[in-house]
Amino acid sequence: MKGPLAQTGILLVGMYVFLKFILPLFTAPLPASLIFLYLALTVAAAMIFYTMSGAGLEEFMGPIGRFLTGEGQKGVATTARVMVFMLFPLLVGWQTYTKLAPSDVPPPENRTIHPAPPGEFVGLSNPFQKTQENIMMGKGLYAAFCSPCHGANFDGKGPASVGFNPPPANFGDPGTIAQLQESYLFWRIKKGGVGLPVEGMPWKSAMPRWEVELPDEWIWKIIMGEYDGAGQSPRTWEEEE
Amino acid sequence: MGRKTLINVTLGTILMTAGFGAAWAVASDPPPDGETSSVAVRLYLTEGSLPTDDLNAAAWNSIQPSEFKLAPQVHWPDRIQEVTVKSVKVRGMHNGRDLAVMLEYDDPSEDVADAAALEFMVGDQKAHFAHGQGMLQVEGGPVNIWYWKKENGKATDMSAKGFKTLRAQERQDVSATGAWQDGTWRVVFSRPLQTGDEADVQITPGEWRNVAFAFWDGQLVDGVEKEKGSQKAVSSWWYIRAEPQPDNSIYGYVVLGIAIAAGFEFFLVRKIRKGNQA
Structure with a gap:
């Protein structure tokens, strides 16, 4: 040719x-x-x-x-x-x-999964030592409050996960907590779904606003237990430099 | 028609089909895996009155239902960890004036405190699926709830904007009928598409609205209802749309598009021929 x-x-x-x-x-x-x-x-x-x-x-x-x-x-x-x-x-x-032609497909939703946190939640560090005792306590609290949705195996497949859209985060996925800092998780747990900015579509999230029910100390320990249980490490400032 | 022409036409058709196939393969992505539950309820357009009292009407059974999974309500206290109703099949229709939505779900026992509800955002303002509770960075709107309870035998048209604000509206626009048979509830809600009440969701054919579901198993366990109040099976927001009237003007635009394309071909060929002659 x-x-x-x-x-x-x-x-x-x-x-x-x-x-x-x-x-x-x-x-x-x-x-x-x-x-x-x-x-x-x-x-x-x-x-x-x-x-x-x-x-x-x-x-x-x-x-x-x-x-x-x-x-x-x-x-x-x-x-x-x-x-x-x-x-x-x-x-x-x-x-x-x-x-x-009229479409049978609902309008696309461009939900931002990890929108920017409010200023007061940037750069906070976990005030508790990463001791075995604190991690164990965090895992216990996780089992009680978080696992119904996020799963006993940290995979987002808890018994209450099926009805929600968006589904609960899978912490084993490298695209979730491994990409985030501890202060970001602190914000998301404390303020819950209703704390999200408009691009995070707060009206759809089933994540509770845990500040109403849990003290900050528990939230920090839950974060520790979550990273340990999911086999992930939080992103830190040092890594980014 | 000569044999040669026939062969040419056949060959051309095969080539054309192959071209279409190749274009299709390039242009389409495979659907994502694991998408088993629905995302939207479709209210099919029908004529005449809606079978709101005949829950086994052929019109209902001929509709392919959407299916939504349900979760125990864990978003706010009082939570519940295990619920009876695990999923709901939803069918819907409208006749341009009224709409009817059927919720079909499994519940092993028929109890007077059994209940079901539909929830909608009102207007264009976004509202949180948990009773339109306040959001911290977004100004939320109210929700409209259509609540049916077996012992009342009718629907209640309700409004909420935040926890503890749920109340029956002054103006009641919703009807409902429920029937339990062999471990399955069928509950049909009906209402005019447009009510003229500001507190209500207004359904305009062709427009997408948000909808969520809730169910209570009122079975008595040690004298107490198994599920009541915030202890219920829920979904978060999904979509609902009333099918619009078929719009025939589309075909006019299609013909126009074909005519413009054919005209373009004609002028293109004429231009090339002129250029070659020059």
């Missing part, structure tokens, strides 16, 4: 196979929107490359122009041309329909 157009076609197919099937063998599958973006970039790059000179431009665009005008065409090419000319308006019509 020769000619810039055919080469671009082969390049595109190769890119697609690579992104869709080969890359996921080594990493997580790529979302369709990202694959589309990469393919669009490939087309743009090929066009820039082949159309740098006047001759290249003619080589690249010529076959497209001849295909569209149907000059000297016969057989399969004619059929393909008719199909393309029929398909394009139908695609536009279909696209119009899908954009306008």
Whole structure:
């Protein structure tokens, strides 16, 4: 196969196979929107490359122009041309329909999972020593107050977790408490779901406002027990420097 | 039609299908795993009166229900750790004037204190699912609660904005009927879509509203109701929408889109041909 157009076609197919099937063998599958973006970039790059000179431009665009005008065409090419000319308006019509048709899907919710805490909860450190005794007490309090939702195994799968949207956090997930500082957890436990800012959608959260029921000392110890039980460490200022 | 043309058309169709398939594969992501419960209740559009008193009407059984899991109420005291009603199937319909919602759930015993409720946000202001309790950084709105209890045999239209503010409205707009059979409750709530009462949720076909559910098992254990007050099975907010009237103007826009695309093709080809002649 020769000619810039055919080469671009082969390049595109190769890119697609690579992104869709080969890359996921080594990493997580790529979302369709990202694959589309990469393919669009490939087309743009090929066009820039082949159309740098006047001759290249003619080589690249010529076959497209001849295909569209149907000059000297016969057989399969004619059929393909008719199909393309029929398909394009139908695609536009279909696209119009899908954009306008009433959707059965509720509006998307862009809830921020870890919104910024209020200033007074930034940089607080746990006033209690990380002793075995304090950790054990924290785990006991966790079992009594937190485990019904967040689970005895710290995995967010407690017996009361099923009815809530959003679901309770899984502390074993590296995207939750391992990314946060102790002062952040102190805020979230103390003020609960209703303490979230608007981007955290406080009206949906079932997390109790524990300051009404638990003293600060218990909350700090629960945090200790939570990290220990989930096998995670809090993020600290030192690590960020 | 010649044999050659036939082959060409067949080949073209195959190519077209393959192209569509490839585009589809590129354009769609697989659905996420583990999504078993619903996110929205759909009030199907029907004609005529709604079967609000006939809980076994064919119209009800022909609707595919949405299903929502329920949790014990652990958000505020008094908590409860174990509840009878674990999930609810919800069906809904409307006729452009009235709506009816059926809650179907398992409860092994029929008790006079058994109860069920629907909760809605009122207007556009967000309200916390726990009785519209106050939020610290967001100004919250009130909730509208439709409460049915077996021993009352009717619904109560209620409002709340925060704990201990729950009360029956002066103007009652909601009706309800319940029937228990073989360990399953079917409770149907009905109301006009629009009530003109500011304290009520107003349902406009095509618009999304928030809904939550609550259930009480009133079985007596040692003379005390098993679940009452804040001790109940709950869900947090999900969605509800009354199906809109089919909008035929969409097809006009589709035809317009096709015409513009075909016109574009025509002018493009003409331009290229002119360019080639020059």
